């Protein structure tokens with residue numbers, strides 16, 4: 001009895017951790033914990049033992065051959081789900097064995113912990129890891145009182161601690177942050193598509209890939225107009241082409257293209273375009289097309305509520321009988337910059353600019369989205385009345401800060417990210433404002449004109465005349481008729 005009392009006394013005098021250790025040793029709990037930690041190994045061993053004891057050597061051969069064969073078959077039949085599963089396994093493995101093991105030490109070393117009285121400390125919680133083409137993404141729950149900016153300040157230290165060239169910090173919602181461990185610049189390589197999926201939801205239209213390797217989307221229900229600019233050959237037309245290839249596959253979308261270059265950059269869309277005009281000199285033809293779209297806008301604004309039950313196009317169901325109309329004006333400076341024009345042409349240019357300005361200002365609730373592209377992003381080429389009403393701006397490579405500001409606005413002067421830094425060889429890379437209003441670099445995918453033409457031909461039966469939707473016919477110029485070269489309306 002005295003011995004038992006002595007033992008109890010001794011246990012009570014031991015520190016709590018050591019008591020737990022002794023209890024675990026005596027009850028065998030340590031064995032359960034060890035087996036649980038090594039559960040994958042234990043399960044594999046049990047399968048091998050079972051196979052061998054049941055089928056002998058044949059069982060062992062089956063165990064060695066069946067899983068890789070099953071995996072290969074799965075990958076061949078459904079590569080997406082196979083890739084997803086493998087990535088998940090890999091991400092879990094890295095979370096447990098690579099990142100969680102070092103997380104506390106890294107947080108302390110980078111001063112992102114919070115010391116507690118008594119020498120202990122709290123660290124932000126590493127919730128999970130996902131794999132992106134740019135590198136691993138760590139999903140972190142912040143400590144109370146922390147903000148993503150605390151991590152942004154320590155991005156350099158984090159990059160050194162994790163042994164990667166760069167760490168990008170992305171706010172991922174209240175109390176959450178994502179650390180993107182950048183191992184490669186995904187924007188350095190072109191993204192070439194040999195087909196483009198149809199856009200089914202105009203509120204989530206994929207348009208480019210961000211620096212984390214993920215697609216960026218736009219909500220076209222909230223966009224009246226876009227402006228885009230960049231030096232010749234920077235990728236404006238190609239960027240628009242890849243976007244159009246997805247949109248034209250939607251029966252509730254019609255496309256109008258006016259190409260101020262006067263070339264064949266957009267000829268691929270002819271089979272599917274409700275109106276196509278590649279005139280750089282016959283401004284009457286251009287005005288005729290713009291008048292048609294403007295007429296459709298006015299018609300919708302005046303009749304939509306009475307005929308369809310709502311004044312705002314985007315509150316009504318999307319319907320091929322009432323399609324969203326995308327109007328692309330490439331090299332818009334051809335029509336808006338009056339320098340060097342004779343008086344008659346100036347008059348036409350003035351009318352075109354006035355109509356475009358009205359479309360930009362009032363088109364949204366009529367379901368008309370105007371997209372203006374220019375290689376000359378100055379106030380002559382893009383009148384401020386138009387530019388300032390365009391909520392989405394895309395700057396491909398430009399060479400001056402003034403040009404960058406002309407497209408993106410004054411925000412670019414305060415940002416580390418600027419289209420002036422885009423290298424000449426990085427065609428298709430642009431700077432856009434993300435949903436939070438911050439500038440970011442993206443890469444537009446590239447679809448060659450033959451692929452684009454094949455897509456347009458495939459869905460040519462979705463093409464409708466603008467006059468089918470209540471647009472008054474126009475006699476503004478002979479160039480507006482379908483017979484005139486380069487014009488189809």
Ligand SMILES: Nc1ncnc2c1ncn2[C@@H]1O[C@H](COP(=O)(O)OP(=O)(O)OP(=O)(O)O)[C@@H](O)[C@H]1O
Pocket residue numbers: 190191230231232233234235236237238239261375396427428429443444445446
């Ligand atoms: N996203 C891209 N990925 C890879 N290459 C691209 C991309 N975009 C454009 N390019 C390359 O750059 C070339 C020029 O592109 P594009 O015609 O779109 O330039 P642009 O800015 O519209 O020029 P311009 O103002 O002279 O019309 C393309 O023919 C293609 O070779």
